[in-house]
Amino acid sequence: MTGLDTQVMYVRGVGPRVAELLAAKGIATAEDLLYHLPFRYEDRQNPRSLDELRPGEMASVIAEVRGSALLRTRRAPIFELTIGQGRLAMKCLWFNGSYLQGKFLAGQTIAVFGKVEPSRSTSNFKMIQPQWELLPDASADAETLLLEVGRITPVYESLGGARLASRWQRKVIFHLLESLHASQPGAIPECLPAAMLERLALPSREMALREVHFPPEGTTMTTLQACNTPAYRRLIFEELFFLELGLELKRRKLRERAGIGFETNEKVREAIREVLPFHPTNAQKRALGEIVADMKQPTPMRRLLQGDVGSGKTIVALQAMLVAIENGYQAALMAPTEILATQHFLAARKLLERSSRKYRVVLLTGSLDEDRKRLNRALIHRGEANLVIGTHALIEEKVEFDRLGLVVVDEQHRFGVLQRFRLMKKPHQAQPDVLVMTATPIPRTLALSLYGDLDLSVLDELPPGRTPILTRRVTGERAEKVWEFVRKQVKQGRQAYIVYPVIEGTRADQPELDFSPEKTQAAQSLTKHATLKAAKEGETGDLFPKLAPETNPNIKSSLKSAVEMYEKLRTGPLQDLRIGLIHGRLDADEKEVIMRRFQRGEIDVLVSTTVIEVGVDVPNATIMVVEHAERFGLAQLHQLRGRVGRGAARSYCILMTGARVSEDAEERLNAMVRTQDGFELADLDLSMRGPGEIFGTRQAGLPDFRVANLVRDRKLLELAKQEAARFANAPAQESEGTEAERARVWARLKEAWQRKYGLVEAG
Numbered sequence: 001m002t003g004l005d006t007q008v009m010y011v012r013g014v015g016p017r018v019a020e021l022l023a024a025k026g027i028a029t030a031e032d033l034l035y036h037l038p039f040r041y042e043d044r045q046n047p048r049s050l051d052e053l054r055p056g057e058m059a060s061v062i063a064e065v066r067g068s069a070l071l072r073t074r075r076a077p078i079f080e081l082t083i084g085q086g087r088l089a090m091k092c093l094w095f096n097g098s099y100l101q102g103k104f105l106a107g108q109t110i111a112v113f114g115k116v117e118p119s120r121s122t123s124n125f126k127m128i129q130p131q132w133e134l135l136p137d138a139s140a141d142a143e144t145l146l147l148e149v150g151r152i153t154p155v156y157e158s159l160g161g162a163r164l165a166s167r168w169q170r171k172v173i174f175h176l177l178e179s180l181h182a183s184q185p186g187a188i189p190e191c192l193p194a195a196m197l198e199r200l201a202l203p204s205r206e207m208a209l210r211e212v213h214f215p216p217e218g219t220t221m222t223t224l225q226a227c228n229t230p231a232y233r234r235l236i237f238e239e240l241f242f243l244e245l246g247l248e249l250k251r252r253k254l255r256e257r258a259g260i261g262f263e264t265n266e267k268v269r270e271a272i273r274e275v276l277p278f279h280p281t282n283a284q285k286r287a288l289g290e291i292v293a294d295m296k297q298p299t300p301m302r303r304l305l306q307g308d309v310g311s312g313k314t315i316v317a318l319q320a321m322l323v324a325i326e327n328g329y330q331a332a333l334m335a336p337t338e339i340l341a342t343q344h345f346l347a348a349r350k351l352l353e354r355s356s357r358k359y360r361v362v363l364l365t366g367s368l369d370e371d372r373k374r375l376n377r378a379l380i381h382r383g384e385a386n387l388v389i390g391t392h393a394l395i396e397e398k399v400e401f402d403r404l405g406l407v408v409v410d411e412q413h414r415f416g417v418l419q420r421f422r423l424m425k426k427p428h429q430a431q432p433d434v435l436v437m438t439a440t441p442i443p444r445t446l447a448l449s450l451y452g453d454l455d456l457s458v459l460d461e462l463p464p465g466r467t468p469i470l471t472r473r474v475t476g477e478r479a480e481k482v483w484e485f486v487r488k489q490v491k492q493g494r495q496a497y498i499v500y501p502v503i504e505g506t507r508a509d510q511p512e513l514d515f516s517p518e519k520t521q522a523a524q525s526l527t528k529h530a531t532l533k534a535a536k537e538g539e540t541g542d543l544f545p546k547l548a549p550e551t552n553p554n555i556k557s558s559l560k561s562a563v564e565m566y567e568k569l570r571t572g573p574l575q576d577l578r579i580g581l582i583h584g585r586l587d588a589d590e591k592e593v594i595m596r597r598f599q600r601g602e603i604d605v606l607v608s609t610t611v612i613e614v615g616v617d618v619p620n621a622t623i624m625v626v627e628h629a630e631r632f633g634l635a636q637l638h639q640l641r642g643r644v645g646r647g648a649a650r651s652y653c654i655l656m657t658g659a660r661v662s663e664d665a666e667e668r669l670n671a672m673v674r675t676q677d678g679f680e681l682a683d684l685d686l687s688m689r690g691p692g693e694i695f696g697t698r699q700a701g702l703p704d705f706r707v708a709n710l711v712r713d714r715k716l717l718e719l720a721k722q723e724a725a726r727f728a729n730a731p732a733q734e735s736e737g738t739e740a741e742r743a744r745v746w747a748r749l750k751e752a753w754q755r756k757y758g759l760v761e762a763g
Contacts, residue, residue: 002179003187004031012179013172021160030176034188034209035706036169038154041215041224042111044135045151050088053116053125062135063090065108070101083110091119091126109135113155131155133166147174152215152224173213181206191748192238193737196723200237201230208234227712235707240720242752248721248728249749251302258430259300260329260405264292268326272319274355283307283461284316290457291320291435295406301433306442307459308678309642313437316459317408318348320435325359325386329405329432332388334395336411338365339595343616344410345389352387364390364399367589404432411438439642440635442682460679469645471673473629473655482625482654483573489623490577490604494649496623498569498607499640500562501631503583559658560627566607577604584611610636612643619647629655629672630665634685637672664688687711 002011009019011030027033047062063083071078079097081104083090092112094100104110114130133155136148147153147170156169180187188206197204203211211231215224223229227236280288287305294301307313321331333348335341345363352359362376362385373393379385383402388394436454474482486496566581580603582594591611598606599618606612606621610632624644629637637655645651655669671684710717727736727745735742 002030002176002183004029004034004180004189006030008033011172012175013168018160018164021164025159027159030180033173033176034213036156036159036173037212037707038156040113040155041221042113042153042155043221044111044148044153045217047111050085050090050125053090055116055118055125057116058114059116060111060113061090062109062111065104065106065110067106068100068104070098081110083112088124090124091121092130092132093126093128095129104134109137111135111153147171147214151217152219152221154213154215177210177213181210189744190741191744192241193741193745195736196727197234200719200723202234202237203230205234205238207231227707227709232707233716236709236713236716237720239705239708240713240717241724242749244717244721244724245728245745245749246752248724252728254302255299257300259298260295260324260327260430260433261298262292262295262323262327262329262405262433264296264323268323271322271326271355271357274357275318275322275351276315277351277354278463280315281312281459281461281463283459284312284463287316287457287459288319290455291316292323294455295320295323295433300431301435302454303433303435303457304454305435305437305457305459307437307439308462309439309639310462310646311459312463313439313459314344314347317435317437318351321387321406321408324405324433327405329403330380330383330386330388330401331406331408332390332394332401332404333408333410335389335391338367338391339592339616340410341365341389341391348387348389359386360384361387361389364388364393366391366393367592368393403429406433406435408435408437411440440639440682467645467648467650469624469641469651469653469676471641471653471655471676473657473669473673475657476627476659479656480573482656483569485652485654486605486623486625487574487577489652493620494623495598495601495603495618495621496605496625497612497621497640497643498565498605498625499612499627500560500565500607500609501628502559502561503563503585503609559631562607562609565627569605569607574605578602579605579607581607582611583609610640612640617646618643620649622647622649622651624651624653625656626654627656628658629669630657630661632668634668634671634681634688637668638678638681641672641676 006029007019008014008022008027008029009016011033014022022028022033025036027036042060044060044062048059050061050063053059053061061083063085066082066084066089068079068081071080076096077098079094079100081092081094081100083092092114110132111134112127112130112132114127116125116127118124119126148167154166154170156166158165159169188209190205192202192205196202202208208231211219211229212235215229215231219229224232287307291301291303291305294303305313305316317333321333324331333341333344335344342363342365345361349361352361360379362379364373364376364380368376376385376388377399380388381400381402388401393399486498489496562581562583566579569575570579580594580598582591586594594603594606595612595616597603598621599616601620621644624641626632626637626640632640641653644653653672655672657665657669661669667684667688671681675681708716730736737745
């Protein structure tokens with residue numbers, strides 16, 4: 001008898017050998033196979049006619065094969081297929097298409113899907129690199145005709161070559177759904193309460209799975225492609241509901257733990273006022289108010305403080321740490337690198353010197369000599385260290401706090417979830433409050449899942465007096481003007497960063513290159529992004545009057561590397577300047593020495609990869625040059641730009657591009673020129689690249705969603721969060737669903753949480 005937990009090898013049409021191939025794709029059970037959803041659909045009940053096509057649109061066409069030819073060119077062979085309807089014809093072209101030779105016979109029926117482009121040949125239109133599928137003729141069996149023609153047909157990503165392509169998947173999934181339906185009632189068990197489904201107008205789980213794979217007659221292609229049919233909405237909501245329910249359960253368990261209820265009396269307020277270097281912004285006041293309100297509760301605080309570069313997160317965190325210290329507790333701040341920890345230490349010590357109280361601030365990093373580490377650990381253990389700042393050294397077994405009240409973790413996503421929880425669980429007393437800081441702007445919907453166990457405070461306002469960074473883009477053919485500008489700025493006493501995407505050579509697997517090389521036009525995403533309006537020309541100072549994104553085919557397209565360009569600049573255009581080189585293959589001590597020399601002004605120009613993306617403040621650095629800027633993601637470009645503009649002097653960010661710039665890259669670069677709002681850029685980056693590509697789902701603790709998409713499904717995520725809180729926290733007499741239904745929900749949560757969300761659950 002077939003059930004959702006049936007091993008996939010026992011599903012009709014699979015078998016042991018195919019099951020091995022499916023296992024490599026993460027498909028082990030019948031349920032896994034059912035959740036391998038179509039990535040698009042073809043309307044084979046109302047196919048498009050060739051005379052209806054319009055240039056620039058994506059279209060699905062069913063036509064007759066008329067003929068084919070393999071065209072030899074200097075660069076690569078091109079396979080040309082001519083298809084037709086009556087007197088009308090269209091060309092389909094595949095570059096490097098030798099593998100298609102002999103696959104088509106005149107008279108066959110074919111379905112193609114791709115972008116319609118005008119053609120100068122006898123046919124009016126052409127498609128380049130379209131997706132295709134040969135359709136059965138009238139002599140095929142009834143079942144094949146039922147699944148392939150005269151309906152909206154699902155198209156799947158291949159699970160292993162031509163053998164396991166869409167046609168095979170349609171048959172296997174159709175038979176699986178039929179056998180589950182026939183085997184026994186509830187073979188696809190419902191996992192949400194009936195009352196909830198009725199209230200939200202969502203279909204049953206079985207109906208949703210059936211209609212997602214085989215849409216009923218009358219379903220519109222628009223809603224299908226947007227994943228907005230009732231069936232899709234049901235499956236998306238279900239996935240997000242169980243994620244949010246698990247996170248809500250974690251929050252509820254946390255609220256049951258013993259925490260520290262801090263007092264905020266006049267003594268505490270006076271201590272904070274003494275050290276404030278400037279009048280706080282409204283955003284800083286609001287964030288501190290939210291943090292302090294949490295700290296006053298007798299349950300552990302778990303809060304994310306999110307703010308763009310330069311928004312003043314550290315000052316807010318320091319005020320929160322003073323609340324803990326003035327209540328007789330210790331505070332700890334953990335940073336991802338030694339140089340950043342040292343910077344925090346020096347800044348905190350300088351600010352706290354303004355106070356009439358004698359605070360003791362200690363630094364604990366791996367490179368301190370053993371005697372100093374032993375002394376500092378003793379101060380921490382005896383409670384004589386009020387504020388402890390360090391790196392991973394803080395979570396070593398030898399470090400024991402006397403009364404730890406607040407932990408601040410800077411740039412949390414660079415530590416990993418497990419380390420964060422290990423630190424917060426260290427004391428054998430009441431749980432300390434935890435404040436996580438990140439300078440990476442994260443859209444609210446993504447933050448709800450990425451940091452779903454944390455409450456959110458946002459600093460969306462920059463302190464007064466910060467000079468905007470002038471951002472311009474320029475092609476590589478104008479490099480000499482850029483180096484001339486860099487020399488001029490250095491002679492005025494300024495410093496510059498010059499960033500490259502790779503360390504050496506043209507390898508694309510180097511860790512610094514966050515954004516993979518641009519794909520060819522034929523393989524680019526089917527979704528076209530709207531072109532942003534060009535940025536208005538503002539004050540250009542000594543820079544360039546007009547930096548139009550024109551391209552020159554004579555410019556070499558190979559990637560420049562940091563090592564190569566360091567030598568060329570040092571002996572060429574910038575030979576009269578003091579130049580340094582830093583990249584990811586240097587050991588920690590070497591990087592530390594170079595960054596300290598740059599910070600002290602002993603280096604004029606620092607040639608680098610993206611290792612400087614999160615680093616120390618160098619207020620005198622006013623120029624950021626990014627070569628091959630088209631190769632970087634928006635978040636990375638924004639973080640790099642944030643390395644300058646930290647002093648009073650005018651700062652510049654120059655984005656240099658290679659010869660070819662894709663449509664997506666054009667949009668990213670134009671957005672960088674247009675705005676410095678990190679949250680606006682983060683929204684655009686998320687919509688263009690998706691959360692998994694930005695953060696790395698496994699690394700970030702974000703689950704691999706089978707149906708949901710955090711960009712597309714923002715409203716459903718908010719709804720799922722509300723419904724999860726309602727379900728988890730309702731009293732028994734007011735709860736939604738019968739006792740049996742509620743038991744099924746919790747059982748499903750346990751299964752899903754262990755199987756899919758293990759990293760989110762860590763700790």
